[in-house]
Amino acid sequence: MSERYLYMNGRLVPYSEATIHVQSNAVKYGTSVFEGVRAYWSERQQELYVFRLDEHCRRLFDSLKLMRMDHELTLDEMRHSILETLRKNEYREDVHVRQTAYVAADGNVEATGPTGLAVDARPRKMAGKALDICVSSWVRIPDTAMPPRIKCSANYQNGRLAFLEAKAGGYDYTVLLNTRGKVSEAPGAAFFLVRGGVPTTPPLTADVLESITRTTLVQLFREQHGLTVAERDVDRTELYVAEEAFFCGSGWEVTPVASVDRLPLGQPAPGPLTRAIADTYFRAVRGEMPEYRGWLTPVYGRA
Ligand SMILES: Cc1ncc(COP(=O)(O)O)c(C=O)c1O
The missing domain is CATH 3.30.470.10 (Aminotransferase class 4, branched-chain amino acid transferase, N-terminal domain)
Structure with missing residues (x-):
């Protein structure tokens, strides 16, 4: 108790x-x-x-x-x-x-x-090690059936089935495709990959939650690393040839992916861009970047 x-x-x-x-x-x-x-x-x-x-x-x-x-x-x-x-x-x-x-x-x-x-x-401690993931055989609920862009508890049964299937197959986690066969997101996190040095993430119309961490990282990539995130449809096979990939979310923070369907990514995880954006993110959330203090609400009011 x-x-x-x-x-x-x-x-x-x-x-x-x-x-x-x-x-x-x-x-x-x-x-x-x-x-x-x-x-x-x-x-x-x-x-x-x-x-x-x-x-x-x-x-x-x-x-x-x-x-x-x-x-x-x-x-x-x-x-x-x-x-x-x-x-x-x-x-x-x-x-x-x-x-x-x-x-x-x-x-x-x-x-x-x-x-x-x-x-x-x-x-809750910080999220952990690089993950071996699979592409789920379950399809992400489409906006026309249930709205994944918001957090309705019932939506999570879709991700739960995908997560349980992944665990039964010996994987750490999973990413789902949407009904159009494009990459959407994980059961509880948004998804990024890096191709040709370009951080890339599915668009908000890919049957994904409108993730606050995703928005945060897009801004941090631009302002702190001089990189524009490509927000575009991502094919399944791009997962196998990506240099890097990671999940992000309030819960999963920035969690690197090591392999997809047992195929290792181009760079050993965490790759350089994953490490760089994770470092920036953790400094921002802990109040170590004055320019992002507007994102933080002090609980005790001492700062
Ligand atoms: C399905 C799903 N996608 C993405 C995310 C990431 O969203 P946020 O960054 O707002 O936490 C979450 C939750 O954290 C989620 O449950």
């Missing part, structure tokens, strides 16, 4: 009290949307920084709108729910935050509310 506190509908409650009914719409039909947000501890500045808090809150509003969930949530409450949860638990380490908006009513599938808001924040 965890000792930590969760935010639930305006209150901070012990972990064991943050519950909803088994017959809730969220459980029965997956009527919930969420955000995964990182907060990074800076030892030097003795401060915990939430990374791109407002962008995550705005995406949660998009998710609520797309899934037609009724709510009276404000940007202030969304921000406050995350900051208060972090403060209450007095975290002084890297943390992963999950903010969930859910329909708790015991209604039919078309129920749209009322919508509750919960936040859980738990310590």
Whole structure:
């Protein structure tokens, strides 16, 4: 049993009290949307920084709108729910935050509310080693069936099947193609590859989540490394001849790929551009790049 506190509908409650009914719409039909947000501890500045808090809150509003969930949530409450949860638990380490908006009513599938808001924040170490991945036999849900551009919990069953298949095949992780046969993303991360020295990522119309880390890296590549990211359709066979590849996301941060379908990439992972962008990213998120301080929300207000 965890000792930590969760935010639930305006209150901070012990972990064991943050519950909803088994017959809730969220459980029965997956009527919930969420955000995964990182907060990074800076030892030097003795401060915990939430990374791109407002962008995550705005995406949660998009998710609520797309899934037609009724709510009276404000940007202030969304921000406050995350900051208060972090403060209450007095975290002084890297943390992963999950903010969930859910329909708790015991209604039919078309129920749209009322919508509750919960936040859980738990310590999480940085993502790890280079991954051996496969191309999934599962296809990414298309925008015409379920909207992958936002974070609806039910979307994650598609990625879950792909992840489980990859694990059963002895792979660390996987990337999915979309219904047009182009590369989309991983079950829980955006995807980049490097070809001819050009960082490349599928476009936002490739049935992908509108990843905040992806947007961040596109900007950092341009401003810090003088490289324009090619946002274009990527074929499956490009994965086999790429020099480098990596996943990115709030959870996966920048995680290098070593091989695809047992074919090693051109450069031993992490390749030079993967290492360079990861280094820039980690300095930015920890408050070591003053020009990107606008992306960080200090939790304790010391900095
Ligand atoms: C399916 C999927 N794609 C991409 C990402 C990356 O998005 P973000 O950078 O906003 O965390 C995530 C979550 O982190 C995800 O779940």
